[in-house]
Amino acid sequence: MAWTKRVLRQPNEAKKQPQGASPLPDYRQYTLSNRQRAACLLVGGLLLYGIGYVFFHSVMIAFVLVGGTVLLPKYWSQYLLRRRREALGLHFKQALYSLSSSLAAGRSVENGFREAIKDLELLYPDGGNDLIRELEIICARMQYGQPIEEALQDFSQRADLEDIRNFADVFTTCKRSGGDLIEIVRRTSTIISEKLEITQEIGVMLAQKRFESKAMLAAPVLFLIFMDVSSPDYMEPLHSGGGLLISAIALLMYGGCSWMILRMMDIRL
Numbered sequence: 001m002a003w004t005k006r007v008l009r010q011p012n013e014a015k016k017q018p019q020g021a022s023p024l025p026d027y028r029q030y031t032l033s034n035r036q037r038a039a040c041l042l043v044g045g046l047l048l049y050g051i052g053y054v055f056f057h058s059v060m061i062a063f064v065l066v067g068g069t070v071l072l073p074k075y076w077s078q079y080l081l082r083r084r085r086e087a088l089g090l091h092f093k094q095a096l097y098s099l100s101s102s103l104a105a106g107r108s109v110e111n112g113f114r115e116a117i118k119d120l121e122l123l124y125p126d127g128g129n130d131l132i133r134e135l136e137i138i139c140a141r142m143q144y145g146q147p148i149e150e151a152l153q154d155f156s157q158r159a160d161l162e163d164i165r166n167f168a169d170v171f172t173t174c175k176r177s178g179g180d181l182i183e184i185v186r187r188t189s190t191i192i193s194e195k196l197e198i199t200q201e202i203g204v205m206l207a208q209k210r211f212e213s214k215a216m217l218a219a220p221v222l223f224l225i226f227m228d229v230s231s232p233d234y235m236e237p238l239h240s241g242g243g244l245l246i247s248a249i250a251l252l253m254y255g256g257c258s259w260m261i262l263r264m265m266d267i268r269l
Contacts, residue, residue, distance in 0.1 A: 030077045048066050051251075055241060055247045055250065092192070103182045103186075116133055148177070149168075149172040155168070
């Protein structure tokens with residue numbers, strides 16, 4: 001709870017953060033840590049160097065290709081952001097199940113959110129769960145007298161996920177108008193669960209195609225390595241003179257095909 005106390009503040013007070021205070025997480029962007037950035041550059045550099053050397057058998061040209069690693073952190077952060085948002089949506093569905101059960105058992109909304117934290121901690125004991133931290137922030141804000149609707153709305157704005165935003169809007173309207181909160185939470189959790197199940201089924205069907213696409217991307221490089229090992233004399237003309245131009249054209253075509261395949265497999269569910 002100490003972490004939640006450091007970040008407790010209204011959204012309009014974000015510009016007045018005291019020095020040393022931790023800002024609330026923004027799930028619309030992902031900033032790589034120094035270790036993640038260094039690992040991305042190292043692995044990407046080795047990969048590009050290996051591809052360059054396989055195509056050209058020239059250390060100089062391979063090092064030129066290593067310069068492309070400056071673009072990799074951007075795409076790696078986008079990938080990690082997508083995974084983080086997908087995990088947040090899945091954990092939110094599980095929290096809604098717990099909240100619905102707590103409200104049906106007669107607990108208050110505040111106690112329902114606290115029970116959801118306990119249930120998620122049982123499912124994810126490692127503690128690296130964004131939603132657990134968000135629920136702790138919401139509970140801490142309620143403890144300090146802030147209406148739960150405001151805490152939920154702030155979370156929905158930072159998460160920028162349709163399911164969380166819709167739940168926050170419906171919850172706020174129901175709380176202020178005196179609607180059947182138990183039924184609203186139950187139906188919302190059912191709808192979100194059905195939506196996520198359909199998304200997961202589609203994801204399973206696409207997983208095989210994604211694996212096949214990655215195998216297709218690796219095949220040309222593996223074939224070149226095989227030819228270099230089994231018939232080095234046969235491949236020698238490609239590593240000098242006009243063969244370097246042919247290798248460069250082949251590498252450009254390989255890069256273009258790789259980009260097209262990755263774009264086709266980048267299906268947003």
